Amino acid sequence: MRNVAIIGCGQTKHSARRRDVNLAEMVGDAVWNALEDAQVTPQEVDAFTVGNMQGFGGVAQPEQWLGDWIGAAGKPVLRVATGGSTGGCVAQAAFYAVASGLYDIAVATAWEKHSDSKEPGATTGLSHVALGNTINMINCGLSFKHLLSMTLVGAAAGVACYQAMYYMYRSGSRVEHLDMVAAKDRRNAAKNKYAHLQWPGCTPEDIAKTEWVAYPFRYGHICPASDGASAMVLACEDIARKRCKKPVWIKGLAAYSDEENQIMSEGAGGIGILDASQQIGATMSAIKAYRMAGIRDPQKEIDVAEIYQPFPNQELIFAERLGLFDEGTAWRALEKGETDINGRMPCDPSGGVNATNAIGSSALQRILECALQIMGKAEEHQVPKEVHNAVATGWGGATNYIAVTVLGDSPY
Amino acid sequence: MPYIKEERKETISVEGDWDIGGSTTWKDSTLLQGYAQGLKEKRIIGSLCPGCGKVIVPPRNICGRCHRKMDEKVVVSDIGTVTCFVISAPFAKGKMQVLGMDPVETGLVGEGERVISVYVKLDGADSNIDTELIGAKPEEVYVGMRVKAVWAKERQGKLSDLEAVEPLRD
Amino acid sequence: MAGRVAIVGYAQSHHQHDIQMTREDMVFEVAKGALRNAGISREDVDTVITASTDFLDGRTISNLYTSMAVGAYLKDESKVEEDGAFAAYYALMRILSGVHDIALVEAHTQGSVVNPHLVSSYTLDPLFERQYGFLNDISAAALQARMYMNKYGVSEEQVAMVAVKNLMNAADNLNAHRKMPDVTVEEVLNSKLYYDPIRELTMSPVSDGACAIVLASEEKAKEITDIPVWIEGVGSCQDGYLRDRSLYKLDSLQKAAQDAYGMAGVSNPFAQIDVFEVSEKYAHEELMIYEALGLCREGKGKTLIEKGMTGKDGEIPVNPSGGALGADPICATGLIRVVEAAKQIRGEANGYQIPAYRALAHGQFGICAQKNVVFILGSE
């Protein structure tokens, strides 16, 4: 297998409404920033991988229109989309493009522009995940009350609500821990100039003052819908070593899907055989990615983690699935401050998805932020220790798609 | 890290209505209809996987683990166990709309009422159904609670025949 | 290419207008069928790549409820949101990287679910073309056809001959949707006019269908089958946006084909490739494809069709299966071409077999074939 490295990263400022740019300009900004960072000219790029959730912005196959803005005309472009994990899968596709030997330099870019939708994009887009099922259920005589109870958890936080309850029940953690994660992420985001929800000095008490969405979630727990884009330049070993002072190697990757904790099926049947907090797909992805990366003990060898956590419980669940903490103990580590930016195992020093969620871009940003930490370019939110290995996740579908990527400062 | 492009001024926003909505149709299976028909006779139907023996309620077409069709149907109990629950924020007039209606105004829920949504694993099933828990206060519900189906008085073979679940009292 | 990858199994549905099957069942059957054809089970598969789009499926995260049906449960899975030929291209990259050995590729669309021509208008520049509302894939293709026909003096009869050839070929293909064994040029020219010169029979039908293939690394392919179909070359390219490209030729296809030829060591496609399976969503596009693939000089596509050289018994048969004019389940169309090309090499194209050692398969996506991918398949 060819070694593949990230040699440049670019992202845009994320905020609720980027009305100063259109979609094409916004993605263009991210890609040009990445090319500039990598010191690569557009002509040198061999292939592009792109992705977003196209229902959210209302443009179908947007890369066909905005290809010219990112220099993709006359180049191979592969579009990958898997829901929330899209960005992770786009980055992994770029990895495969280079690792296959077909291309030497590839650009991965992912984005979302929610504010282009009339209603909040995330709401319209996500309701279309199960719209067919819901209509089928209404046709079969679903009661209005039941629809109400579905909408009430569905629209707000969907399956994540139940996922949080499952986790809290199994691990013994409480709503206060969700407050702590959310507060930490907003504090971290305040140090990240690209992040959306920045709240310097945010405390768990601040979060606890916000209103309930549905127990166990408060408004303060939930990610925003952001506009933004991110991009990375990937290259083969020769070029990476020549071009980049500190290339970040993609050492291991996997994206297993696990439907047994899925909320529904095509015909609206059966909710999860497993509970949604089990995430066997994440465990298996982590095992495979670590094996590829030669990491035996993630608790010792991983220095920083960027976890996809639109909802705070997911940071705790995935940290355990990634083997960063023992089963059911992530919340204890959180209490001790181990996941803080200066802790033993910093989780989401960038503020993560909980503070910035441009859905298609979010999972790519996790990998990008890991790369920044390894390169030492994370500026204010750089963790105060040497970073050799980092792990990033993406999470999508109805809890069933996972993309795990392990990065390191050396290819071996 | 390079610069953030901030020099752009406010640009125009073009209004447009490009809703894909009404033009979409779905081909759905009749499994859910069969399930709803069963409810008329107070029978809760699930599908049995010939490979792993798991029973999925409401019936599902395919077992992903075994990559097989689940054609056989079985009836499961109307008594089960709460595996998870979520409690809504107190309802208030004018707070939310479902299908263009205000649930408090239409009298569906009372002012200040909190709805409890539960996942229930019925006895004999391997998957959960989601439904509402009635007859219990939010602070009374717990994982592992035994519950029993509440049937509509006049059942018409609709999903609404299975109204909710209530705590099982013996 | 670093290693070699082969197609070791395939399956496709009976494409038709309004298939009486759920998406899930359709996907399940082709996935199962491809695995059965390869003689392997789901457990042997390392990675699964599917192709479908959210707009065409009318669902956000279109692959969400088909993952179990395709057999991706606890597999390394990804979805390509365009033609299935791109999914095959991605799966190929995954195997070449050495990370995976066996890949299952699946693509489907139920064209009857959402009007695909409406969806095509959503791919336009939302700030400009979409505001006018008169462009969609058909009207854009009409512009392209007029530009091409005017520039090279191609007549409507010559375009109609492509439709006649493909629709007659489709009659021999069990899986095809639009079979017209007795169609004539007059009939094509008298069919319903959509946007001049695009008529009902010179554009692809709206089909429901699915297709799946199994790819394997060299070592595994030799274990699995005695008749592996090797991928000798691949190329892919995307053109600029509609406004910013020359519509009268397919630049990106030409570039993709050159990449693929280079990889496969093909210098003279006319002589070295025995059969071509291309995605011509419109009859005039097939003529443009001849030129982009280097089968003739620019503007001379009309000569090939007129002389019958691309017919089933011509020197360079194109679309003996009937092509996209025969059936067009949008995301599956390109993958079906890969399957049809593989069938020719394996000698399994019952009723439309051409003696073939090397074949070309082409997939496209986007308005006026903006993106293209080309595979060169061979038996050696």
Ligand SMILES: [Zn+2]
């Ligand atoms: Zn099973």
